[in-house]
Amino acid sequence: MEMSSLDKLCYEFFREFARYEYCLKAIGLYHNTKDAKANWDKYAKQVEKVFYKPDNPDLIDAINYYMDSPPKKLLMMEFFHGMIHYLKKTAQP
Template structure:
């Protein structure tokens, strides 16, 4: 077994934070989908934390938002039977929803193997997206009273 790199540890931190945030959304009733497959409702959540994006709480959050808007993660797609990357942005109603859906895209790329096959693809870009995604997740959790409360009262 190899020793984890700093990027490996950052990816773990991002994945853990994303999972915790998604759990909190579900715990406070921000749900969509079918009863047999409930999903976090990121669109409604984005509408409820839009102030975080309109007036970011600090320079780090503002920088993270701007990075995602100017360097959005790509989506892995299948084109003519070959894995490829699409630059098409996800559907969104607001800048807040766009950024949160892009953070979800980073999670999907990470979880489904789009960025890692034992070695990191574009490690510097991956590090930027993961670090800045963490900043955004922490800001939106802090910006929603019910989600913040669910986050603070986790069962250990």
């Protein structure tokens, strides 16, 4: 079965995110707990100046886009409402 372009994009995102998270842990940026979670807050503090004073035009554009159009937070009530609407719409008589 061939993957759709959305499936490929999701896979690439997951793969890159997993690699990045592994790298954070490998350089010691993790919480000192038994489940070894990456310490994103500590990482953010270390790279803060890159985002507040970027010198790369592509990064500046990406930051501006993100700040102008931040991702929306999906709340569970919105999710369930949407699922109920979808199920009613697609239910067979």
